[in-house]
Amino acid sequence: MANKPASKGRKRGNSTRHPGATDGVKGRAGRILAKANQDGTYDTALEQETAVLVAVPDKRQPDTQTQEYLDELAFLAETAGAKVIKRFVQRLEKPDIRTFVGEGKLAEIKAYVQHQDISMVIFDDDLSPSQLRNLEAELQVKIVDRSLLIIDIFASRAKSATARTQVELAQYQYLLPRLTGLWTHLDKQRGGGVSQRGPGETEIETDRRVVRDRIDLLKERLKDFDKQSNTQRKSRGGIVRVALVGYTNVGKSTIMNMLSRSEVFAENKLFATVDSTVRKVVLENMPFLLSDTVGFIRKLPTRLIESFKSTLDEIREADLLVHVVDISHPTFEEQIAVVNETLKDIEAADKPMLLVFNKIDLYNPETPVEHHGGFEGMNEDEDAPAARPTLEQLKATYMAKMHDPVIFISAQERENIDELRALLVRHVSAIAHQRYPNVHPISETEED
Numbered sequence: 001m002a003n004k005p006a007s008k009g010r011k012r013g014n015s016t017r018h019p020g021a022t023d024g025v026k027g028r029a030g031r032i033l034a035k036a037n038q039d040g041t042y043d044t045a046l047e048q049e050t051a052v053l054v055a056v057p058d059k060r061q062p063d064t065q066t067q068e069y070l071d072e073l074a075f076l077a078e079t080a081g082a083k084v085i086k087r088f089v090q091r092l093e094k095p096d097i098r099t100f101v102g103e104g105k106l107a108e109i110k111a112y113v114q115h116q117d118i119s120m121v122i123f124d125d126d127l128s129p130s131q132l133r134n135l136e137a138e139l140q141v142k143i144v145d146r147s148l149l150i151i152d153i154f155a156s157r158a159k160s161a162t163a164r165t166q167v168e169l170a171q172y173q174y175l176l177p178r179l180t181g182l183w184t185h186l187d188k189q190r191g192g193g194v195s196q197r198g199p200g201e202t203e204i205e206t207d208r209r210v211v212r213d214r215i216d217l218l219k220e221r222l223k224d225f226d227k228q229s230n231t232q233r234k235s236r237g238g239i240v241r242v243a244l245v246g247y248t249n250v251g252k253s254t255i256m257n258m259l260s261r262s263e264v265f266a267e268n269k270l271f272a273t274v275d276s277t278v279r280k281v282v283l284e285n286m287p288f289l290l291s292d293t294v295g296f297i298r299k300l301p302t303r304l305i306e307s308f309k310s311t312l313d314e315i316r317e318a319d320l321l322v323h324v325v326d327i328s329h330p331t332f333e334e335q336i337a338v339v340n341e342t343l344k345d346i347e348a349a350d351k352p353m354l355l356v357f358n359k360i361d362l363y364n365p366e367t368p369v370e371h372h373g374g375f376e377g378m379n380e381d382e383d384a385p386a387a388r389p390t391l392e393q394l395k396a397t398y399m400a401k402m403h404d405p406v407i408f409i410s411a412q413e414r415e416n417i418d419e420l421r422a423l424l425v426r427h428v429s430a431i432a433h434q435r436y437p438n439v440h441p442i443s444e445t446e447e448d
């Protein structure tokens with residue numbers, strides 16, 4: 001499958017490549033933290049990589065929020081297999097155009113990285129190609145930005161041919177604008193070859209062409225997958241389609257498993273699900289298709305959204321969305337907003353929706369809120385801890401404020417699950433009756 005160009009005599013680094021990566025652009029479209037096996041599967045990194053995180057919030061962003069964003073970045077890094085050793089924060093009106101952080105902070109990070117033998121520096125934002133280059137040259141370690149980290153996790157999780165192709169497309173699209181001569185110093189470091197030189201402009205041009213060709217090929221391949229899945233979807237007939245959507249790690253797969261008694265991979269890591277899974281569920285004689293989809297996250301790279309079009313079609317074509325929220329998460333309100341924004345981006349925002357607040361077993365009003373703007377009525381810009389509302393207060397607030405139906409459950413502790421089922425049946429039936437006014441639900445015996 002690989003479209004391998006003749007090597008230009010440049011020495012190969014460690015083969016941390018995506019199976020489809022081209023030799024000419026070695027390593028760059030590969031996983032940053034894990035090695036691809038011969039069979040195309042991935043091992044987690046053999047030696048644990050150590051990382052420092054860097055955030056450059058603007059001056060108005062409260063500290064607690066910065067820390068929460070960094071908590072999430074640390075969780076992402078951990079999911080990708082790296083151990084976070086330290087966090088650096090620099091408040092700036094706007095990031096430095098050349099090196100993202102200012103000169104002094106850069107020197108501080110450099111000293112730390114060298115002294116502690118850190119293997120990578122992870123930025124909570126996306127870096128421009130030139131910032132990335134300058135930082136690599138300056139810090140002499142792997143530089144990872146938020147997009148690359150997320151794409152890397154997706155790469156380790158994607159199982160189906162479609163998801164793998166989508167990830168590979170995202171990898172090459174990320175890589176293309178970043179192909180420049182200065183990339184090679186890292187390989188020099190790794191390989192240590194004395195005679196290594198950076199590639200000349202011609203080689204870079206060749207690399208770019210190879211990558212562009214690859215992108216075209218992957219897009220073509222995805223079109224074919226699209227055709228196949230369109231046919232598949234048509235063959236599903238007029239059965240009502242429900243999609244579980246939500247921020248990553250909120251419990252979508254757990255709910256899917258519970259409702260469909262299937263075994264979808266659920267785990268306390270970000271992006272446990274990258275492939276979408278569709279199951280037929282029958283509740284109270286009402287059949288419908290339930291799909292579990294990839295979780296959303298703050299600053300999900302748009303490229304990734306674009307390349308995951310086929311996966312996101314499950315959401316786009318659903319009749320009903322079940323928006324799952326982790327109510328125990330300190331920033332759950334922001335997560336709701338991120339999900340709604342992403343739904344808008346993929347043009348799926350105007351669908352009927354049920355809002356399911358999950359993990360009520362973990363919700364504890366005693367835990368002080370140590371961040372800004374988590375709840376109704378809190379001062380958005382106050383850093384001072386405030387009391388959390390009780391679950392009852394939250395329920396009352398949300399029932400009153402949302403125009404979508406709202407339900408509070410614990411998928412893990414099986415709390416309020418019958419109510420969730422009843423709510424689903426009610427809404428699915430309404431859609432089915434609207435579609436086929438004269439057809440009554442099938443009985444269990446007729447099913448299948």
Ligand SMILES: Nc1nc2c(ncn2[C@@H]2O[C@H](COP(=O)(O)OP(=O)(O)OP(=O)(O)O)[C@@H](O)[C@H]2O)c(=O)[nH]1
Nearest residue numbers: 249250251252253254266267271272273295411412
């Ligand atoms: N305490 C508690 N944990 C839960 C509940 N529901 C799910 N979890 C846990 O939350 C973690 C994430 O659950 P998943 O079902 O994988 O979440 P997801 O939304 O599918 O996540 P992604 O696929 O990564 O987007 C797992 O460790 C679950 O066991 C719940 O009601 N209470």
Ligand SMILES: [Mg+2]
Nearest residue numbers: 252253272273
């Ligand atoms: Mg999942």
